Amino acid sequence: MKFFIDTANLDQIKEAQDLGILDGVTTNPSLMAKEGITGKNNILQHYKDICEIVDGDVSAEVIATDYENMVKEGGELASLNNQIVVKLPMIKDGVKAAKYFSNKGIKTNVTLVFSAGQALLAAKAGANYVSPFLGRLDDISTDGLNLISEIRDIYDNYDFKTEILAASIRHTMHIIDCAKIGADVITSPLSSITGLLKHPLTDIGLDKFLKDHKKGN
Numbered sequence: 001m002k003f004f005i006d007t008a009n010l011d012q013i014k015e016a017q018d019l020g021i022l023d024g025v026t027t028n029p030s031l032m033a034k035e036g037i038t039g040k041n042n043i044l045q046h047y048k049d050i051c052e053i054v055d056g057d058v059s060a061e062v063i064a065t066d067y068e069n070m071v072k073e074g075g076e077l078a079s080l081n082n083q084i085v086v087k088l089p090m091i092k093d094g095v096k097a098a099k100y101f102s103n104k105g106i107k108t109n110v111t112l113v114f115s116a117g118q119a120l121l122a123a124k125a126g127a128n129y130v131s132p133f134l135g136r137l138d139d140i141s142t143d144g145l146n147l148i149s150e151i152r153d154i155y156d157n158y159d160f161k162t163e164i165l166a167a168s169i170r171h172t173m174h175i176i177d178c179a180k181i182g183a184d185v186i187t188s189p190l191s192s193i194t195g196l197l198k199h200p201l202t203d204i205g206l207d208k209f210l211k212d213h214k215k216g217n
């Protein structure tokens with residue numbers, strides 16, 4: 001299972017990279033804006049900076065919503081670094097653009113996926129990643145994890161190579177549940193990843209070991 005961090009914050013990306021468990025990064029226009037990264041040149045430079053920190057795939061989302069401009073913008077993003085994965089919205093032109101990039105050998109991540117049918121189309125278009133948004137489905141009282149399960153079944157039935165990138169992760173249990181279902185990748189805020197470290201018995205046990213060691217010396 002790959003671990004991606006879902007942020008454009010360079011300090012958090014460095015922290016996850018230093019932990020030694022990071023396989024990549026996902027960003028989106030909201031996450032870039034949250035870091036105050038605006039204007040085309042700054043945005044492109046920020047993607048380059050992220051690629052300097054991590055070894056794996058870095059998803060960079062297009063702003064264009066029509067096929068021609070998606071292809072143009074995606075091509076520009078992909079030319080920044082071979083770690084860049086062109087992130088495309090799950091709309092008709094996004095599917096067409098995914099097929100275009102797939103034919104060119106450029107990696108894609110089809111985002112804003114909320115149904116099994118959308119995930120099926122992304123796979124048919126040859127996307128490298130499909131991003132079902134778990135948390136946003138949970139927010140509207142719909143079972144996000146069930147969607148991940150459905151996509152897993154469908155992809156396994158036909159041996160689709162598209163990787164399921166569980167997105168919109170809101171807490172540590174989402175990561176564990178995605179691992180049980182067999183999501184290929186999770187993309188998560190740093191806090192949900194570091195949450196996996198925590199267990200009170202670990203802290204109590206370590207404290208006792210250290211105290212006992214001190215007594216014996």
Ligand code: E4P
Nearest residue numbers: 006026028131136167168169
């Ligand atoms: C990832 O690719 C998505 O952009 C992200 O996980 C969305 O998460 P949110 O629903 O917390 O904004």
